Amino acid sequence: MSKLGCSNRLVVILGIAVVALALASFTFGPIGARLFGIQTPHELQVSKPHVSLPSEAMFHIGDFKITNTLISSWITIILLCTLFYFATRKMKDVPGRLQGLAEVVVDGIYNTIQGVSGEKYVKTFFPVVTTIFLYVVTNALLALVPLWGTWGPIEEIQEGSHTATVIVPFLRAANTDINLTLSIALISFFFVEYLGFSKIGALNYINSFFHFKELGKALGELFKGNFKAFISGFAFGFINMYVGLLELLSHLIRIISFTFRLFGNMTAGEILIGVMTFLVALIVPSIFYGFETLFGLLQALIFAGLTLVFGLMAVTPQHEEGAEEH
Amino acid sequence: MESIGINWQLLVAFLVNFLILFGLLTAILYKPVLKMLDERSAKIKESLEQAEKIKEQTSRSEEQIKAAIETARKESQVIISQASQIAAKIKEEAKGEARKEADVIIAKARDEIKLERDKSIGELRSEFANLTVLAAEKVIKESLDAQKHMKLINEVLDQSNSFKQN
DSSP: OHHHHHHHHHHHHHHHHHHHHHHHHHHHSHHHHHHHOOOOOGGGOOOOOOOOSSOOEEEEETTEEEEHHHHHHHHHHHHHHHHHHHHSSSOOSSOOHHHHHHHHHHHHHHHHHHHHHOTTTHHHHHHHHHHHHHHHHHHHHHTTSTTTTTOSOEEEEEETTEEEEEEOOSSOOGGGOHHHHHHHHHHHHHHHHHHHHHHHOHHHHHHHHHOHHHHHHHHHHHHHTOHHHHHHHHHHHHHHHHHHHHHHHHHHHHHHHHHHHHHHHHHHHHHHHHHHHHHSOSSHHHHHHHHHHHHHHHHHHHHHHHHHHHHHHHHSOHHHHHHHHO | OTTTTOOHHHHHHHHHHHHHHHHHHIIIIIHHHHHHHHHHHHHHHHHHHHHHHHHHHHHHHHHHHHHHHHHHHHHHHHHHHHHHHHHHHHHHHHHHHHHHHHHHHHHHHHHHHHHHHHHHHHHHHHHHHHHHHHHHHHHHHSOOOHHHHHHHHHHHHHHSSTTOOO
16 A cells, blocks of 8 residues: 555656646747847757758768668668568567567568458569568657767858857758658659559550540441541540649559658657757657657558559559549 | 759668668578467477377277276177076086986886886785685685685685785
8 A cells, every 4th residue: 555655656756747847948949038038048048950951961972862761761671671580580480579479570561461452463562561671660760769860060150140050960851852762762762653554454455544445436437437436535635634644643642642741740740849949948849749749650550551452553454444444 | 863963873882781681581580480389380380280180099999998897788788698698507417417317217117117016916915816726726725605715714814924914
């Protein structure tokens, strides 16, 4: 009983301490300083987040810039490969912890994909979709590790009329580089189009956009002398071709939406955490770190899931889709 | 393009990065783990099948044993019934033989008795005839009144040992 009381008291004390720290950092932060006219102590001064959309170059190799996001993505790759190398080095029938982890990851994603795409295409989708998921989620979660975004040289930057001191981090969340999101979007796009061409045949796939067959049928009616059928068929054929053009455009727009969805979400998350840290230095940003963990997972899921769904749409034969439409 | 940081070199670098990650993960994660999982599920399936087979075999051998016991029981019953039949037959035969033998013995005894009797009767007859002849002789020699006749016969009979009156 006394033990329980002691631990209860400890919880209460810790809670009070946490709230006090949050309140203190709010009071002595920029808002409190402005409201109550207090000078912010030097220890609690956090620099204003500096938003730089392009990633910053850390080194130059010839003309090629090695940016902080590129370094981050290398770390992601090294981390993933090391982890799974040791997990699968000596495969045993009765798995150890690491092998169990690898098996849970692979089996879980495999079963999820199988649930969406069915038995036939699961082997086709699995490697690409899983790699996208693991890459994006690891990039996102690594960005929440303390060194990311905070460790680097301080530089003076001219902002309008006054100069600002900003940290140029050695490591920056890889997902906040538009080149990375664009590269995965391109991979996803080419993967989907490749599947469309290879699985249902190039002619079928092109025809699934433009419906040339109906136009050809209309021309056939013209040769038979059925002029009325030709006119309506030809008109519908042209409408279909126009719709096909729109669809082609939508496929291209997918690249852009993929790119900016991930880039925007991750950049916004970084800025949000930066701003919250600037406003309330302690405690409160932790909540947003929690949010960002969730968002990283969610964005990875969305990227991988959409690639899977688009791929599935591309390999589904046209007449089935048509049957659903009409 | 430049203000949001799109840079062709960097884009190519990230593409290469992704492809490297894709290749490495395929080699060290997807292939071995999927192979492992497939092998394991195959193994589990196999052992389950084996267990099923063993179970089946056990039940089958149990049935076989039961059937064997059943046939043995039936056979033993058949043997027992046969044995009792044979016993009855042997008994019957023995009885029949004994009876036959007895019959033979009886027949023999009868024959012997008959023979003896015939013999005795023959002897008696011949003796009787002799006596009769003797008596007749005496009768003819003496007068033939009844009293004498009776007396004579008695005498004759008394002379013969066989018809001696006590």
